Amino acid sequence: MKHIIEGKPAKQAAPIATSAARIVQVDAEFAGQRLDNFLIRELKGVPKTHVYRIIRSGEVRVNKGRAGADSRLEAGDLVRVPPVRVSEKAADKLEHPAPAREFPVLLEDEHLIVIDKPAGVAVHGGSGVSFGVIEQLRRARAHSRFLELVHRLDRETSGVLLVAKKRSALTGLQDQFRGRETGKTYLALVMGVWPARNKVIDVPLRKYLQEDGERRVRTTTADDAQGMRSMTLVKVRETYAPRPMQGLPAMSLLEVTIKTGRTHQIRVHLSSQGHPIVGDDKYGDFDLNRRAQKRGLRRMFLHAWRLQFNHPATQERLEMRAELPPELADFLKTETIDSSHA
Missing domain, CATH: 3.10.290.10 (RNA-binding S4 domain)
Structure with missing residues (x-):
């Protein structure tokens, strides 16, 4: 043209x-x-x-x-x-579309695709990102008439991601997310020994802008008119002993279930409790991140492990799981499990 x-x-x-x-x-x-x-x-x-x-x-x-x-x-x-x-900039995007790319498929039928999103890939273009999962998937499946994201994951978060192949599936699944009928559980490795009694974090969150214009989220009080109620459930899966010779503290692997879907909810909630996610470059402990990187962890340890939802056509309750990717599983293998806290 x-x-x-x-x-x-x-x-x-x-x-x-x-x-x-x-x-x-x-x-x-x-x-x-x-x-x-x-x-x-x-x-x-x-x-x-x-x-x-x-x-x-x-x-x-x-x-x-x-x-x-x-x-x-x-x-x-x-x-x-x-x-x-x-x-010209927008036209250049049209002339140079996203490269075609398929992603690991956990389930696919005529209504939806469940993929295992890798870390480091945005779910969609925008905010300085030329393209994401959905643009690459559409390019790879040019014959598909309808492909839309049902929900989102942070760029550095890996794991289960839903894509609708029909508009009816999209609206049905999004209604489930809005109605909190889905179950979303993540695996997060945090600094320190998480107290087993701390099972519920019910703390409002508020978005704000930093001086450089970057958007961030922080905890706030219940009487803050701009705060949004946010609830996170936490279960300890494993506790890892300190490794003084390697400069690593005790760490805990958590199963984190969110009852509300606020921006950066898990990251801010866990950090607010004094247990930031290892590798989190926004809300984490930067010294710990540096030491973990030397041990081979080059990303945030947050993974969308399990998603439960009703199939939009059959209403069958489904539970999809994406096991830890190699870079996270390998990092855990280098640690020693402290059975006294497990």
Whole structure:
């Protein structure tokens, strides 16, 4: 496709025409979806502000008539998608899409895919990340008409991740997450001996910005209007004795189940109790992280181990598990289990 570059002042990025107008017929899979969400999917890489602009301007038509962003589409509707203009940077993303990549599959059927996400890969592009799991998976499965993330994991967290293959599966599974009908349990290695009696952390969390503009999360009080109730359940799986000769303190491997899904919830809750996750570069103990790195741990020790949910079509209760990846399992093998605390 030939790009058309229009003149602009020298210091501004020239807008680039990314496509010609086209008519897209809505199939049954997308029936009931809002027009704005439909277009955001059709116009991947185009800023949402542009999408809303072309809807307001009337350039987008549904069955030859104007429609609002919140209009619900029906099967068979004909949607006119106009040509859009984006910056050179955004156009470059469209011309150089994410590389195709498959991920280890724990379960797959016509409704969903359960994958074992590796650490170091974002689940989606954005915030300085060009692409993530979902963009790479879509590229690898170009024949798939629908692939959407059901939930998210931090970039440095590995483990069970759900992807929907149908819109009905997406909405059904997300309803379960919102209704707290899922069971999400992580494995986390923390500094120190976790007291077995400390089984519930019910402490509100609040987002804030650092001076450099980076988003962080901290604990707060129940009377904080901007605080959000956050609940974490903790069970000790193993306790590891100190290794003074190697500069490592006692450590505990925890099974952590979250009842609420707040940003950085596990990391902040565990750190607030004086037991930060080993390898956590935001809320952890930096000296411990440095020593653990010398022992071969080059990532945060947080892994989405188990996910329980109802299958969106059959309603069968499923329990998916992703065992510890080699880099975490190998680090544990170098430690000595202290059976007195196990």
